[in-house]
Amino acid sequence: MLSGMEMYASVFFFVTVCGVCSAHGESSDRSFSIDYKNSCFLKDGHPFQYISGSIHYSRIPRFYWKDRLLKMYMTGLNTIQIYVPWNFHETVEGVHNFTGDRDLEHFLDLANQTGLLVILRPGPYICAEWEMGGLPAWLLQKNIILRSSDTDYLLAVTNWFAVLLPKMKRWLYVNGGNIISVQVENEYGSYFACDYNYMRHLRALLQGHLGKDTVLFTTDGNTDKEMTCGTLDGLYATVDFGTGDNITEAFNRQRKFEPQGPLVNSEYYTGWLDHWGDEHAMVDTKRVSRGLAEMLSMGANVNMYMFEGGTNFGYWNGADHDNRFRPVVTSYDYDAPLSEAGDPTEKLIAIREVIKMFKAIPFGPMPPATPKFAYGLAMLKKVGNISSLLDILSVGPVQSKYPLTFEKLNQFYGYMLYQTTLPHDLAEPTPLISPLNGVHDRAYVSVNGVFQGVLERDTVLAINVTGRQGDIVDILVENMGRVNFGSHINDYKGLVGNLILGQDVLTNWKMYPLDIDGVVTAGWPHIFNLHDRTNEPSIGPALYMGTLQPSGVAWDTFLKLNDWTKGQVWINGVNLGRYWPARGPQQTLYVPGPLLSTTLPNNITVLELEGAPAHLRVLFMDRPLLKAAIHNL
Ligand SMILES: *[C@@H]1O[C@H](CO)[C@@H](O)[C@H](O)[C@H]1NC(C)=O
Ligand SMILES: *[C@@H]1O[C@H](CO)[C@@H](O)[C@H](O)[C@H]1NC(C)=O
Ligand SMILES: *[C@@H]1O[C@H](CO)[C@@H](O)[C@H](O)[C@H]1NC(C)=O
Ligand SMILES: *[C@@H]1O[C@H](CO)[C@@H](O)[C@H](O)[C@H]1NC(C)=O
Ligand SMILES: *[C@@H]1O[C@H](CO)[C@@H](O)[C@H](O)[C@H]1NC(C)=O
Ligand SMILES: *[C@@H]1O[C@H](CO)[C@@H](O)[C@H](O)[C@H]1NC(C)=O
Secondary structure (H helix, E strand, O other), X not given: OOOHHHHHHHHHOOOOOOOOOOOOOOOOOOOEEEEOXXXXXXXXXXXXXXXXXXXXXXXXXXXXHHHHHXXXXXXXXXXXXXXXXXXXXXXXXXXXXXXXXXXHHHHHHHHHHHOOEEEEEOOOOOOOOEHHHHOOHHHHHOOOXXXXXXXXXXXXXXXXXXXXXXXXXXXXXXXXXOEEEEEOOOOHHHOOOOOHHHHHHHHHHXXXXXXXXXXXXXXXXXXXXXXXXXXXXXXXXXXXOOOOOOHHHHHHHHHHHOOOOOOEEEEEEOOOOOEOOOOOOOOOHHHHHHHHHHHHHOOOEEEEEEEEOOEOOOOOEOEEEOOOEEEEOOXXXXXXXXXXXXXXXXXXXXXXXXXXXXXXXXXXXXXXXXXXXXXXXXXXXXXXXXXHHHHHHOOOOEEEOOOOEOOOOOOOOOEEEEEEEOOOOEEEEEEEEOOOOOEEOEEEEEEOOEEEEEEEOOOEOEEEEEEOOOOEEEEEEEOOOOEOOOOOOOOOOEEOOOOEEOOEEOOOEEEEEOOHHHHHHOOOOOOOOHHHOEOOOOEOOEEEEEEEOOOOOOOEEEEEOOOOOOEEEEEOOEEEEEEOOOOOOOOEEEEOHHHOOOOOOEEEEEEEOOEOOOOOEEEEEOOOOOOOOOOOO
């Protein structure tokens, strides 16, 4: 019996790559174009087939960009595909950031030095399981129809592209850079609006800034409806599909819309994402390599999504909303060929074996996994509950009869405290109800400092509370990440509807926007003495602090919050993301080594939302745990 690999070889080895595309055009200096006659791409006048992988610079610390790119190059890829998340670069309207971890041009430069071409996907909407699909939340401050020819939306997009695209121009292949093609929007055909005027506007902006000859394309799911609404004259139509789809049928669909031109799978799924409360997703390596071999043997151009997934640091995870709200976990490991921490996996080795059958791969060893270290346990102490720290965490309350959203109060991410008082005595446990499902997304409720429970969007719309007239009601509301796909992307956060207690609508709110990131980045609470803190864990939202003693190395590690419930962690002021071992499947957070100091105590800050364990310890391990059992409500 033939092994899997021998079988591909015998079936596919003698098929010439880009077989139908053998004519050679005029050789010119630097050019990149589509050869419709011979159904392939032409680079410098010669047939060109890309073997590409997706990597998101916004999910990888800058320090590791070069390492990941080199590993992709050594696998045999000639191209990478990247998204530009608008909200990562323009978090506040009109304020742009292209420095540090946001230095897109430095990333392009590293890719270029490594020998990798780039497929640029500037959106403006990108999906990507990224907060709001990459759209900035400040767009929601206007009454706006996103991803359409809505005037306010088009104006914002026009302004953004006027900042981004001139920076990209010198990186176009024809201008001496490495960008060979540019995607317009993202899977637009799966959005309800189907607004061709919007797509025409984007086409005009991209052609205006980058030049009429730039190869522009669209990517859509593999159905007639999606291909109909997502494609536009002058934009080359490509498809995306994974190992579960029939390759012949999928490319036949592309042929229906592009009878001539190269076959392209813009997102061939090597793995899949995880949501909190779902099983850890995995895609079988044999199926990935079998499908890749089949597509390459047809001369198709393939981008593997993801090749390196990375991490949803801070608040950057998105959420799905099919029949209910389903936020994406912190890790974006994706079961990809390079792990979350950038380590080559068996899947990478298998993919490299497939690529070897079609082209020479670079000579030399694959760079090894980065070293990992089990630093062990660190003890934390309680700083205080959120309500007792408002002087430090908030510039003070905004008052309003009815609750206001995060967007209304100019706080786009994280947490906000909503405070009011009980209108009268509650002799019996009385239901606190979110009648219109208006808690976006989780509300941690206390009455006079006694934790009452959690309201959760789509799942827990009522809890019982007790107390006396005039008691303080503290409701910490967590934004779990905005919806990144489908028709629910106008995803306002906070209390987006009234709460009802028994028969009464709760009114007269004080809302405290919380800037936990601002104060933690500035060195709080570690500028104060740890010894003054208590060992008493709280029930309900509270902050904890501790240090990890330096050990002379700053290697990658994985933080496990055993017996903690749900919250957010910072190390040396950097927001590592959300943890939720009580729900799963993810159990550890990736801590990039370069965050750690080799000489100073490393500052750990934890916001625990529900309940900390009595031991108040956290553990630094040398391997990740992403697929532990899940616990649904
Ligand atoms: C821009 O982003 C970098 C990298 O995340 C960050 O270090 C820097 O503080 C940001 N700059 C501003 C002005 O916000
Ligand atoms: C990209 O790399 C090539 C080859 O090393 C070099 O000639 C070119 O100048 C680089 N482009 C840019 C924009 O740095
Ligand atoms: C894929 O579809 C084609 C055409 O419908 C069919 O002939 C072929 O058997 C299918 N391949 C697989 C692996 O199912
Ligand atoms: C927070 O802690 C203070 C004392 O430090 C206590 O008076 C208050 O009731 C607590 N509030 C909450 C919401 O836990
Ligand atoms: C609230 O308490 C009442 C009376 O004890 C009980 O019947 C009801 O099930 C409780 N509701 C919730 C949401 O816990
Ligand atoms: C920890 O916090 C203290 C106080 O803000 C600061 O001086 C120190 O540099 C921090 N340590 C590290 C490793 O950043």
